Amino acid sequence: xxxxxxxxxxxxxxxxxxxxxxxxxxxxxxxxxxxxxxxxxxxxxxxxxxxxxxxxxxxxxxxxxxxxxxxxxxxxxxxxxxxxxxxxxxxxxxxxxxxxxxxxxxxxxxxxxxxxxxxxxxxxxxxxxxxxxxxxxxxxxxxxxxxxxxxxxxxxxxxxxxxxxxxxxxxxxxxxxxxxxxxxxxxxxxxxxxxxxxxxxxxxxxxxx
Amino acid sequence: xxxxxxxxxxxxxxxxxxxxxxxxxxxxxxxxxxxxxxxxxxxxxxxxxxxxxxxxxxxxxxxxxxxxxxxxxxxxxxxxxxxxxxxxxxxxxxxxxxxxxxxxxxxxxxxxxxxxxxxxxxxxxxxxxxxxxxxxxxxxxxxxxxxxxxxxxxxxxxxxxxxxxxxxxxxxxxxxxxxxxxxxxxxxxxxxxxxxxxxxxxxxxxxxxxxxxxxxxxxxxxxxxxxxxxxxxxxxxxxxxxxxxxxxxxxxxxxxxxxxxxxxxxxxxxxxxxxxxxxxxxxxxxxxxxxxxxxxxxxxxxxxxxxxxxxxxxxxxxxxxxxxxxxxxxxxxxxxxxxxxxxxxxxxxxxxxxxxxxxxxxxxxxxxxxxxxxxxxxxxxxxxxxxxxxxxxxxxxx
Numbered sequence: 001x002x003x004x005x006x007x008x009x010x011x012x013x014x015x016x017x018x019x020x021x022x023x024x025x026x027x028x029x030x031x032x033x034x035x036x037x038x039x040x041x042x043x044x045x046x047x048x049x050x051x052x053x054x055x056x057x058x059x060x061x062x063x064x065x066x067x068x069x070x071x072x073x074x075x076x077x078x079x080x081x082x083x084x085x086x087x088x089x090x091x092x093x094x095x096x097x098x099x100x101x102x103x104x105x106x107x108x109x110x111x112x113x114x115x116x117x118x119x120x121x122x123x124x125x126x127x128x129x130x131x132x133x134x135x136x137x138x139x140x141x142x143x144x145x146x147x148x149x150x151x152x153x154x155x156x157x158x159x160x161x162x163x164x165x166x167x168x169x170x171x172x173x174x175x176x177x178x179x180x181x182x183x184x185x186x187x188x189x190x191x192x193x194x195x196x197x198x199x200x201x202x203x204x205x206x207x208x209x
Numbered sequence: 210x211x212x213x214x215x216x217x218x219x220x221x222x223x224x225x226x227x228x229x230x231x232x233x234x235x236x237x238x239x240x241x242x243x244x245x246x247x248x249x250x251x252x253x254x255x256x257x258x259x260x261x262x263x264x265x266x267x268x269x270x271x272x273x274x275x276x277x278x279x280x281x282x283x284x285x286x287x288x289x290x291x292x293x294x295x296x297x298x299x300x301x302x303x304x305x306x307x308x309x310x311x312x313x314x315x316x317x318x319x320x321x322x323x324x325x326x327x328x329x330x331x332x333x334x335x336x337x338x339x340x341x342x343x344x345x346x347x348x349x350x351x352x353x354x355x356x357x358x359x360x361x362x363x364x365x366x367x368x369x370x371x372x373x374x375x376x377x378x379x380x381x382x383x384x385x386x387x388x389x390x391x392x393x394x395x396x397x398x399x400x401x402x403x404x405x406x407x408x409x410x411x412x413x414x415x416x417x418x419x420x421x422x423x424x425x426x427x428x429x430x431x432x433x434x435x436x437x438x439x440x441x442x443x444x445x446x447x448x449x450x451x452x453x454x455x456x457x458x459x460x461x462x463x464x465x466x467x468x469x470x471x472x473x474x475x476x477x478x479x480x481x482x483x484x485x486x487x488x489x490x491x492x493x494x495x496x497x498x499x500x501x502x503x504x505x506x507x508x509x510x511x512x513x514x515x516x517x518x519x520x521x522x523x524x525x526x527x528x529x530x531x532x533x534x535x536x537x538x539x540x541x542x543x544x545x546x547x548x549x550x551x552x553x554x555x556x557x558x559x560x561x562x563x564x565x566x567x568x569x570x571x572x573x574x575x576x577x578x579x580x581x582x583x584x585x586x587x588x589x590x591x592x593x594x595x596x597x598x599x600x601x602x603x604x605x606x607x
Contacts, residue, residue: 181398
């Protein structure tokens, strides 16, 4: 089987759009609401989740035949918890500011349903390489939504992107105001709903009756 | 009338399938049915139609809103003159004219944006035009402060029409009041233009009409804002408001909400024509009075709780909300018992928010939105309890 055979490509591609963890499976919503008021923490969060899902998928896939079925959830949790702690420590060491902004949400990645979902649904039945691709695909699918939402929230809520002021002062002098609603959590709900709306309008097969 | 009918019949073919103006079909339909009751009848079965349809009901509500709007316009000019200290030299007509000039762009923006979206959606989905925006379009400019910028009004209107109405399926399908969603959007997105003390009085003359307020950084809070600070209600010149000021609405506030008398005229029109339910309206007032009496006796320290109950009713948006917003037939409870519960909830909740929430002096908007969401649940409980009672009666007989 080639490294990027049709099946492997599918494992990587479907979570990006057709099986997107946030907009189609509606997983990981909590963190998508909490960390998206600025673009930078959203990118870091997306990256962290991508790394953790991919690594956890590979590790679980490697030991999938040795895990006793009855305690598999605990084994999965141990693996994920280890990875989350690692990522959290790395962030504290090299990106302290962002780590403070993300506060508990890095630690809470362990409760992110995308992780347990992928481990149960994919890594337990598949070889390491497809599992890795599946992890990357799901992580990027999640990160993508976070970045889109955070882009709009930071741009309209603070007039900035990545902390750099984009909307010029002259516009504020002319009467423009930042949209305070965008900085509140409900705005993330509305934006995610818009993405869901757009996606289902594009792909009719996603529409429920 | 005959002439109008003939003219419409003459231009009608242009808008039908294959006509050169087919793209504007929904626009034409909308205006035709607005001017004349459509003469379509049911094709099958036996149906009973009321002579009145939703466009006629909407028009009645708009007519009921006119007194409050006219007094609101006059009040804009009056507050401007009071703030500038030119009351003696300004005639009532130029005050009204000033208010009209300030108000007209807001009404125009609200209608152009709202109807624009509705026409587009109707055309796109190949449906008939929905007329529900006739009322929302006039309500939105009436429930914002005079200092609210037009672009924010446009944005809020667009947000409300798309997210509160069209995504739920258009007119008659919305869960919460569209006009209030527009106001809530402004309230949460741009709090500085809808609260505080610098937006309630117009301070600039337009085309030489009205007066420029020369005091730098002129501020004037609403009566309820004064109450939060433990002060008696004051007007734009910091003189105490008299009871007749409060009744006529000669005080700073959102444009349409200040005048109790004008709102009362509207209420009479709505009740007399049967458009609004007296049960909802009455129970809103009962709820508000009960709650403010309760707070007055239990919270002696709280300055807002110590506002007399009749002032709670006639200040702020209480009356306006009770008459025009709570009674909205689409978003209110539909069962007869439910209307009492729903109305009482609005009145009580509005006073609760006013008294216990230190951040924001007015609670009517949030109270109505909250009860809008609860209304289906109230109806469910009422219907279910009736079903249970009848089931019990049936089993007892056997």
